[in-house]
Amino acid sequence: MKIILNGREEEFEGETISVSEMLVLKKFSFRMRIVKVNGRLISRDDYGSSVINDGDIVQMFYLMSGG
Amino acid sequence: MKLSEIEDHLKNFRVGIAGAGGLGSNCAASLARTGIGTLVIADFDRVEQSNLSRQYYFPDQTGMLKTEALKENLVRIRPEINVLTFQGKLDRENIPSVFSGCDVIVEAFDRSDMKEMIVESVQNELPGIPLIVGSGLAGWGRNEILKLRKIDETLYICGDEMTEASDDLPPMAPRVGIVANLQANTVVEILLGISPKTR
Numbered sequence: 001m002k003i004i005l006n007g008r009e010e011e012f013e014g015e016t017i018s019v020s021e022m023l024v025l026k027k028f029s030f031r032m033r034i035v036k037v038n039g040r041l042i043s044r045d046d047y048g049s050s051v052i053n054d055g056d057i058v059q060m061f062y063l064m065s066g067g
Numbered sequence: 068m069k070l071s072e073i074e075d076h077l078k079n080f081r082v083g084i085a086g087a088g089g090l091g092s093n094c095a096a097s098l099a100r101t102g103i104g105t106l107v108i109a110d111f112d113r114v115e116q117s118n119l120s121r122q123y124y125f126p127d128q129t130g131m132l133k134t135e136a137l138k139e140n141l142v143r144i145r146p147e148i149n150v151l152t153f154q155g156k157l158d159r160e161n162i163p164s165v166f167s168g169c170d171v172i173v174e175a176f177d178r179s180d181m182k183e184m185i186v187e188s189v190q191n192e193l194p195g196i197p198l199i200v201g202s203g204l205a206g207w208g209r210n211e212i213l214k215l216r217k218i219d220e221t222l223y224i225c226g227d228e229m230t231e232a233s234d235d236l237p238p239m240a241p242r243v244g245i246v247a248n249l250q251a252n253t254v255v256e257i258l259l260g261i262s263p264k265t266r
């Protein structure tokens with residue numbers, strides 16, 4: 001499957017992938033982050049159950065302290 | 068567009084500022100100068116001596132509520148500005164009412180868990196209102212990695228998205244000011260692209 005992650009095409013094994021799996025595979029280990037799939041905000045509690053499909057647009061950014 | 072036309076347009080809008088620290092106070096000061104009609108400033112804290120290294124306050128304001136001190140400074144910059152204040156801690160419950168009616172909201176918290184909280188609150192409870200998040204501004208130098216990233220029509224990120232503030236890498240006036248002004252600049256760009264709503 002191919003997705004667009006932060007504007008770049010990324011390929012993963014299989015037909016679908018959960019947000020949790022994507023974060024592990026991409027080594028996005030920093031805990032404070034926002035994830036949107038096709039424009040929909042995915043809350044932390046739903047990472048395991050939220051499915052990313054082929055062709056989906058995924059955006060992820062880190063929330064760094066300081067302000 | 069002439070400056071007078073820009074000011075005439077911007078005076079019709081209301082912008083929320085969530086937090087009146089380094090990002091919020093500097094962003095608000097910049098927006099006040101552009102002629103934004105109304106700012107809604109929310110903060111729970113008081114001005115401390117240590118804030119003066121980067122926040123838009125003055126030594127004689129130490130001990131004052133940040134909301135009151137910032138309002139004072141914004142009115143000095145632009146007497147005709149309308150400043151509404153929310154004195155208290157923002158949370159999931161009060162964010163929708165504090166910022167209802169705002170055309171754009173600026174996230175200006177210090178802590179990243181608060182940043183997460185307001186992104187979720189605004190995206191879920193105030194859908195359609197653009198939120199400008201600050202992420203990654205601590206330290207000094209590295210101008211070349213400070214930037215704006217537009218996620219979509221409702222979510223914008225300003226900063227380097229990688230630098231965490233710490234005791235050895237404190238937020239400092241120049242870099243915080245750049246990010247605060249990236250946020251203010253984004254607000255102006257959004258507002259100059261839309262028509263005022265009738266309220």
